[in-house]
Amino acid sequence: MMEIAWKEKAVKLMLLGAASTSILIVAAIFVFLGKEAGPFAVEPGLRELLSTRWMPVSFQKESFGILPLVTGSLLVTVLAMLLTIPFGIGASVYISELAKPLEREILKPFIEILAGIPSVVIGFFGLVVLVPLLKACFGLSSGLTALAGAVLLALMAIPTVISISEDAIRSVPTSYKAASLALGASKMQTIWKVTVPAALPGIIAAVMLGTGRVIGETMAVMMVTGNAAVITASPFDSVRTMTATIAAEMGEVAFGSDHYRALFCVGVVLLLATFGINMVAQRVLKKHGMG
């Protein structure tokens, strides 16, 4: 008897260890980023980060204003979500409510494949196919734009949004739909007035998680947005995102230099943004008993 109790305790401890690894890692990442970024606040000071010029390699004066990078990430993310939301929700409604079983069998694996394509491959596709296409469609002088990045990011976020919102829509009790149909509502009326509103918290959480993926995505964006560090609200301008900046510059930066610290500051901002979005998504899920 004693031995069994002891064994159980050991197993439990091991499982606890495995489960808390991620907490430890998140904490470690926060500490490490803070440690590397921290000295920037002392010299040259956080005000430097608020300037509108990102020019880390210069013979004149190096500037580390992260505003163009933040607005760049913001623009790409907002555009990507504007594309993702109607597409993702439409697809999930179709798959969960309207598709025949055979259709579902075909559609779902393809969506999962889309989710599994490496981002560098998507980026390459974007560079060779999408960028010239956008240039021709909109008569632009160059196709390397925020819009190109947003379209690729939408491609990556859509599978996440579809699968989570599909779960949410499917878990709406059948009695809701039955009641609505019994009252004489048509199938479409039932879907848009009853089922989707009932699943809304889950759908919102799906969108938030999709947004998290979009902000953090690097490679595809770096290949197609042109990476010019300018502040703009036009989808047809080139932008430089925070992730692309870190990826492009970290490799060659002198260890411990201002530039190195500035990149860690960008990392901190990025981490806080994704952390915030995930928190909100968890809250929404929890509030509606889905978390």
Add this chain to the structure above:
Amino acid sequence: MAGKIGKRAKQIVIPIVMAFAALTAISGCAKQSGQDQDEQRYVTIKGSDTMVHLVSNWAESFMQQNPGTEVSVTGGGSGTGIAALLNGTTDICAASREIRDKESKLAVQKGIQPNEIVVARDGIAVVVNPDNPVSELTVEQLGNIFTGESRRWSAVGGPDEEIIVLSRESSSGTYVFFQEKVLKRQDFMQGAKLLPATSAIIQAVSTDRLAIGYVGLGYAAGAEDRVKIIAVKADDPSPAVVPSAETIRSGQYPIARPLYLYVNGQPRGTVKQFVDFCLSGDGQEIVEQTGYVAVR
């Protein structure tokens, strides 16, 4: 039972012994480097990030041809490499610039005689779309385009349309070289699109009619069917020169630089063998394969 334990002990002990042996071997080699050049079979090369690819290719072939020798290559930048040479922590320094006066003085103080050997040349080609009517530019005009002072092609004799400026990422050695040589140390314009790879620049220039970019000569020569290489004039009166192995070697093409190896005094032993290999026919063939220009 005892046999079992013995076996397990052996399993643990052997890797430890091997690790220890490897460790002593490494530290032994580290001590050797910078000591007697005649004896050592182990050479360290440190320096320019631009040249890392070239130097590692040399090192690989050299080690194949001379079994038993070992060449270790690290980057860090030309400045880092020269500092390492002066401190005696590397046998050879690879540098994409000349040694500075300050560094030479420091070398005299430390009793080191940096010996400069030109091993290859590097040229940067400026490329535009084949449909662009502009085919020659002065270095000054290029500088104005890349700093954002000239924003329309009409300023340099082209159509009255916007110039799409493409550049490498700031982490690239080519970026800094271009900034120093063509922009005269001014900053690139903020609206310049920074692309992560040379292939991306070629791709963008070949599809964007109004784009201009710069790439290493080796890449430009390989993409001549997709982009147009600009002939560059050092200043207004001088002739326009198309970059090629000949014009870079003769110094006529203005956007070019020599690549150096620095050693302490006259090279001897394995170091001499390695330098000789770099300058040999095989070594210079590797230079061309890596995208640079051979010196002979």
